[in-house]
Amino acid sequence: xxxxxxxxxxxxxxxxxxxxxxxxxxxxxxxxxxxxxxxxxxxxxxxxxxxxxxxxxxxxxxxxxxxxxxxxxxxxxxxxxxxxxxxxxxxxxxxxxxxxxxxxxxxxxxxxxxxxxxxxxxxxxxxxxxxxxxxxxxxxxxxxxxxxxxxxxxxxxxxxxxxxxxxxxxxxxxxxxxxxxxxxxxxxxxxxxxxxxxxxxxxxxxxxxxxxxxxxxxxxxxxxxxxxxxxxxxxxxxxxxxxxxxxxxxxxxxxxxxxxxxxxxxxxxxxxxxxxxxxxxxxxxxxxxxxxxxxxxxxxxxxxxxxxxxxxxxxxxxxxxxxxxxxxxx
Amino acid sequence: xxxxxxxxxxxxxxxxxxxxxxxxxxxxxxxxxxxxxxxxxxxxxxxxxxxxxxxxxxxxxxxxxxxxxxxxxxxxxxxxxxxxxxxxxxxxxxxxxxxxxxxxxxxxxxxxxxxxxxxxxxxxxxxxxxxxxxxxxxxxxxxxxxxxxxxxxxxxxxxxxxxxxxxxxxxxxxxxxxxxxxxxxxxxxxxxxxxxxxxxxxxxxxxxxxxxxxxxxxxxxxxxxxxxxxxxxxxxxxxxxxxxxxxxxxxxxxxxxxxxxxxxxxxxxxxxxxxxxxxxxxxxxxxxxxxxxxxxxxxxxxxxxxxxxxxxxxxxxxxxxxxxxxxxxxxxx
Ligand SMILES: Nc1ncnc2c1ncn2[C@@H]1O[C@H](COP(=O)(O)OP(=O)(O)O)[C@@H](O)[C@H]1O
Ligand code: SF4
Ligand SMILES: [Mg+2]
Numbered sequence: 337x338x339x340x341x342x343x344x345x346x347x348x349x350x351x352x353x354x355x356x357x358x359x360x361x362x363x364x365x366x367x368x369x370x371x372x373x374x375x376x377x378x379x380x381x382x383x384x385x386x387x388x389x390x391x392x393x394x395x396x397x398x399x400x401x402x403x404x405x406x407x408x409x410x411x412x413x414x415x416x417x418x419x420x421x422x423x424x425x426x427x428x429x430x431x432x433x434x435x436x437x438x439x440x441x442x443x444x445x446x447x448x449x450x451x452x453x454x455x456x457x458x459x460x461x462x463x464x465x466x467x468x469x470x471x472x473x474x475x476x477x478x479x480x481x482x483x484x485x486x487x488x489x490x491x492x493x494x495x496x497x498x499x500x501x502x503x504x505x506x507x508x509x510x511x512x513x514x515x516x517x518x519x520x521x522x523x524x525x526x527x528x529x530x531x532x533x534x535x536x537x538x539x540x541x542x543x544x545x546x547x548x549x550x551x552x553x554x555x556x557x558x559x560x561x562x563x564x565x566x567x568x569x570x571x572x573x574x575x576x577x578x579x580x581x582x583x584x585x586x587x588x589x590x591x592x593x594x595x596x597x598x599x600x601x602x603x604x605x606x607x608x609x610x611x612x613x614x615x616x617x618x619x620x621x622x623x624x625x626x627x628x629x630x631x632x633x634x635x636x637x638x639x640x641x642x643x644x645x646x647x648x649x650x651x652x653x654x655x656x657x658x659x660x661x662x663x664x665x666x
Numbered sequence: 667x668x669x670x671x672x673x674x675x676x677x678x679x680x681x682x683x684x685x686x687x688x689x690x691x692x693x694x695x696x697x698x699x700x701x702x703x704x705x706x707x708x709x710x711x712x713x714x715x716x717x718x719x720x721x722x723x724x725x726x727x728x729x730x731x732x733x734x735x736x737x738x739x740x741x742x743x744x745x746x747x748x749x750x751x752x753x754x755x756x757x758x759x760x761x762x763x764x765x766x767x768x769x770x771x772x773x774x775x776x777x778x779x780x781x782x783x784x785x786x787x788x789x790x791x792x793x794x795x796x797x798x799x800x801x802x803x804x805x806x807x808x809x810x811x812x813x814x815x816x817x818x819x820x821x822x823x824x825x826x827x828x829x830x831x832x833x834x835x836x837x838x839x840x841x842x843x844x845x846x847x848x849x850x851x852x853x854x855x856x857x858x859x860x861x862x863x864x865x866x867x868x869x870x871x872x873x874x875x876x877x878x879x880x881x882x883x884x885x886x887x888x889x890x891x892x893x894x895x896x897x898x899x900x901x902x903x904x905x906x907x908x909x910x911x912x913x914x915x916x917x918x919x920x921x922x923x924x925x926x927x928x929x930x931x932x933x934x935x936x937x938x939x940x941x942x943x944x945x946x947x948x949x950x951x952x953x954x955x956x957x958x959x960x961x962x963x964x965x966x967x968x969x970x971x972x973x974x975x976x977x978x979x980x981x982x983x984x985x986x987x988x989x990x991x992x993x994x995x996x997x998x999x
Contacts, residue, residue, distance in 0.1 A: 559759040566723055566754065567823070568746030570777050577762050584764070656764055656806045 420627035430631035441612035448536035456544020464552035480542025485600035489607035551582035672698040677733035705874025708884035751828040768803030886944040903976035
């Protein structure tokens, strides 16, 4: 057990180091000079003033030292929880910008992932036993999973937002409101949250439902199901076993899909101008704010790694085969 | 023999396929007595498993065409687990891998209205009888070796003392030592009254010969011959049985290659089986009468055979010689 988690931790650590390195590298090779851009934005008209200002900003951002030192500094600062200063929202620290955006993204992602997983598994399992339900769940599920997040988002925004006028289609809350713990504000927050959530939920739901339906059908054909049937076990018992066994590959599926779901959430936020990490990434790119971009990416990577680790642990707890195999090995 | 336990009467079970019915079980009539272990033998594809399934559970493609099967007056399929039970061929994967064995048994017996708590002492006794400790109840199937799983399944299948136990090719996947152990356990289960009678399905006559009281030989969806095991092996009457037995290296002796191979030709396809005797095109003794279907007749007490030749000529020795002569002559049939 210890060896297993030791190995897993090592793998996650390596992934983390690679991710940080890539994350440091990529923006530096992006086209465009962020400092120059900042200078043009502040419209420094005097060409002679540009050189000292440039020097000043490069020092502020730590760009005045050799590359290797920038890399080391990056790690040191990162471990201190400092990701630099945003160019776009200068001089707000990147960490603060991200901290403001994270709740929005998590509020979208966590309910969308959990609810779609639970509902998808339930509906998929039902579909595997009722012909009429199967005939609807299967095609609907396929259409939903095959729909790109962006496209479903646009469709929902257009139909329920613009045409239907039921939900707002942009922002985290209305501009005229001040954030506070009032019913009006929370209601407003919810109505802005609903469409991005729904589009994430629907796409993921289709995938889980189809996966579960296929897994159950496969499980019901397994030898153990056949044997139980031969021994006159009631269908309910066999289905209970099949459902439980099918949940295990669905859990693996969840770990595998996590990255896709996060990417979907980022894209969805962009469609709905929802002030989460996805929207930050877009703004960072538009403003060539590579500190912000780095920080956001890094945050996403750490989040996905952590979530994967949690799923790994859950898997070991729920699947006796893995648990027993590990005990046998140690 | 003593009282009749299982009575199968003119049973016909076909498989529905897009190309028509596969006549896998085409009118079989036989009886199994109380405490009888009947071996059911024949080449692969002759309908053994179909017969076994039609006594327990029809699969989706099986169609009951005619006839009936009665077990102590109960019409089969029916009384699964409590009256008829099965030891499957796939014992290695028969138990749900994610549930502890004790839990599985508890779920199963409770579903049949029994109390696991009350059955537990007997369950443990039986596990110990087959050389397993009570600890296996706390194990997942993956924690058991192949032989242990096989034995656990045997105990599980017979826990409620069924009247009829069907073992379908239970030994095919095992090595020779385990095969012998399983065969002996089956006899022990009968002797201790865990099961009343038993059908042991196999393509391996030399294996059932060691444990069976009687042997029933099937060919192409029909019965060829049934007799006490000794008689069937030492004085078979049906040309097919003789070929099966003469193709064994040495009857009754265990040997690595004692499979039922080596009879030239193939069994007919059961979509459109030939009329008359189904063994006709492979039979070295076939003659004009064989264009008519031979009935399954009792030629001596307890000895049934479906062959015109065997019925008309009383002396089996003669036929056997003819058969052997044909074989050694190497004439292609
Ligand atoms: N599900 C099925 N659908 C169609 N034909 C089948 C099916 N199962 C078995 N058969 C056919 O029925 C015949 C008897 O099969 P089976 O009872 O499995 O033979 P055995 O157990 O003696 O090897 C074979 O010809 C086989 O091809
Ligand atoms: S009935 Fe005829 S063909 Fe059939 S086994 Fe007997 S002799 Fe051979
Ligand atoms: Mg078979």
